[in-house]
Amino acid sequence: MTTNPNTPREDRSEPTRLYLLLLALAVILLTVAGLVYVTYQHPALADPLGVGGTAAAVLVAGLGFAVTRR
16 A cells, blocks of 8 residues: 655654753753752852853743744
């Protein structure tokens, strides 16, 4: 039996995108938790970590915007 090339294929990338999004969220949460712990243990690092966190937030927002436009 031959298959019709005009029939739509099932999109298998949707679950993969969801898993990658959840994995990225888990990595971000673990990183933030680690930074909070380091800042709590070493208060002198609060300002540099704040600047780094702000830069990371801008990069994550830009990445989210790029993914949604795709």
